[in-house]
Amino acid sequence: MHQTFDAALEMNLLHANQHGAQANRDRFNRWGITCLNLMSSPGSGKTQLLEKTLHAIQNDFRIAVIEGDMTTQLDAERLRQHGVPVIAINTGRSCHLDSKMVAGGLHQFENEQQPEDFDLVFVENVGNLVCPAEFEVGEHAKVALLSITEGEDKPLKYPIMFREADCLLITKTDLAPYLDVDIEAIVRNVRQLNSKTTIIPVSAKSGEGLGEWFEWVRQVVAARGGGTMADSSQGTLAASAG
Amino acid sequence: MHQTFDAALEMNLLHANQHGAQANRDRFNRWGITCLNLMSSPGSGKTQLLEKTLHAIQNDFRIAVIEGDMTTQLDAERLRQHGVPVIAINTGRSCHLDSKMVAGGLHQFENEQQPEDFDLVFVENVGNLVCPAEFEVGEHAKVALLSITEGEDKPLKYPIMFREADCLLITKTDLAPYLDVDIEAIVRNVRQLNSKTTIIPVSAKSGEGLGEWFEWVRQVVAARGGGTMADSSQGTLAASAG
Numbered sequence: 178m179h180q181t182f183d184a185a186l187e188m189n190l191l192h193a194n195q196h197g198a199q200a201n202r203d204r205f206n207r208w209g210i211t212c213l214n215l216m217s218s219p220g221s222g223k224t225q226l227l228e229k230t231l232h233a234i235q236n237d238f239r240i241a242v243i244e245g246d247m248t249t250q251l252d253a254e255r256l257r258q259h260g261v262p263v264i265a266i267n268t269g270r271s272c273h274l275d276s277k278m279v280a281g282g283l284h285q286f287e288n289e290q291q292p293e294d295f296d297l298v299f300v301e302n303v304g305n306l307v308c309p310a311e312f313e314v315g316e317h318a319k320v321a322l323l324s325i326t327e328g329e330d331k332p333l334k335y336p337i338m339f340r341e342a343d344c345l346l347i348t349k350t351d352l353a354p355y356l357d358v359d360i361e362a363i364v365r366n367v368r369q370l371n372s373k374t375t376i377i378p379v380s381a382k383s384g385e386g387l388g389e390w391f392e393w394v395r396q397v398v399a400a401r402g403g404g405t406m407a408d409s410s411q412g413t414l415a416a417s418a419g
Numbered sequence: 420m421h422q423t424f425d426a427a428l429e430m431n432l433l434h435a436n437q438h439g440a441q442a443n444r445d446r447f448n449r450w451g452i453t454c455l456n457l458m459s460s461p462g463s464g465k466t467q468l469l470e471k472t473l474h475a476i477q478n479d480f481r482i483a484v485i486e487g488d489m490t491t492q493l494d495a496e497r498l499r500q501h502g503v504p505v506i507a508i509n510t511g512r513s514c515h516l517d518s519k520m521v522a523g524g525l526h527q528f529e530n531e532q533q534p535e536d537f538d539l540v541f542v543e544n545v546g547n548l549v550c551p552a553e554f555e556v557g558e559h560a561k562v563a564l565l566s567i568t569e570g571e572d573k574p575l576k577y578p579i580m581f582r583e584a585d586c587l588l589i590t591k592t593d594l595a596p597y598l599d600v601d602i603e604a605i606v607r608n609v610r611q612l613n614s615k616t617t618i619i620p621v622s623a624k625s626g627e628g629l630g631e632w633f634e635w636v637r638q639v640v641a642a643r644g645g646g647t648m649a650d651s652s653q654g655t656l657a658a659s660a661g
Contacts, residue, residue, distance in 0.1 A: 219548050272547070272550050306546065349568070352597055355593075
């Protein structure tokens with residue numbers, strides 16, 4: 178969040194954003210879609226994680242992606258290779274997605290697809306460990322990624338993200354032998370801020386932890402009443418009621 | 420930068436910040452101090468680079484650090500071990516230092532030290548590859564760090580930082596054997612945005628490139644008329660005139 182020299186203005190901004198986020202969430206609910214918001218520093222591995230995830234679970238769920246980047250469609254193009262619809266949002270100078278931008282993305286989604294046919298939308302946020310945590314976009318759960326290359330102290334130094342996360346993926350664990358990093362210390366630092374978040378160390382390269390992550394996603398969708406593709410009409414009904 | 424739903428307000432914010440940055444720069448100039456603003460994603464190695472730099476050049480220059488963090492004094496405490504004054508600024512929810520915060524830090528610096536005795540102030544900004552690039556704090560040069568673990572595409576995806584940088588340090592090169600990363604591609608991507616910036620691949624662990632970085636710092640200080648500690652009065656006078 179930027180200081181705007183005006184606390185009331187900041188509260189108005191956040192309040193307007195929350196209002197828009199709830200409107201987006203209402204749309205997801207009507208469509209029977211679960212929305213997960215992926216957030217992290219640049220280069221923590223969000224896109225690669227999404228690639229592995231799409232590959233693993235797109236037989237279970239009908240998936241779309243909302244891809245936030247300041248500029249370029251590089252990540253959107255990578256993800257389109259996996260055969261899912263990707264709505265690319267370029268934020269320009271903005272350091273995070275906000276609910277208004279995502280509302281525009283949902284409008285496009287509605288024009289191009291049948292949203293009721295989908296179970297799951299991943300939002301890949303702009304790479305930033307600070308601001309995305311404060312700007313909800315209508316997600317049902319927040320997923321934060323922290324690469325072990327970033328160091329043990331980051332949860333304490335950037336606490337908002339780690340307080341807000343429903344799931345924390347500690348990524349790039351395959352690099353542990355080459356770093357002076359203590360993964361247990363990362364976990365302890367996160368636990369000082371958030372006793373409830375699910376913490377999963379993962380490596381997209383070695384595959385460590387990915388099964389546990391896929392299972393977490395499945396459970397979140399199931400808990401909201403979302404079904405497998407074979408059972409999507411029932412899932413959609415149940416989710417609409419939620 | 421956050422979208423505030425009001426372009427005029429955004430311009431006013433940036434304009435007010437520029438005005439404050441120039442006032443800070445004027446103070447640095449009066450004191451004969453060169454100020455370098457270090458910016459990067461979280462965990463790219465700013466603090467470790469500063470530790471190595473203080474160790475290597477504090478016989479040549481009288482140095483102080485302005486340390487920006489959302490919360491904690493973890494980095495400030497690390498740097499104080501090296502025997503230099505460190506002014507810690509906690510930005511709270513703000514994702515970057517701005518010129519007003521740094522003005523407060525300079526006020527504290529002036530109360531606690533004799534600024535005219537110093538040659539060089541490093542500002543370590545909040546870890547964020549987006550917003551710090553737009554908020555000058557009064558620096559004479561901008562130094563960006565990009566860890567090779569973040570991937571080749573980051574200059575294209577976060578262009579503002581790479582356009583603004585006077586020097587780019589590509590960090591953690593010791594990890595290259597364990598990553599699928601092409602350092603030459605990083606350089607090419609930066610060159611699309613910025614033909615003039617000095618690019619130095621470095622590793623704080625192996626020492627690669629550090630000598631070239633120290634030399635870059637020495638030359639920037641010398642170009643502004645700053646001298647060695649043995650010659651500080653002359654350096655101060657020359658810099659004041661600059």
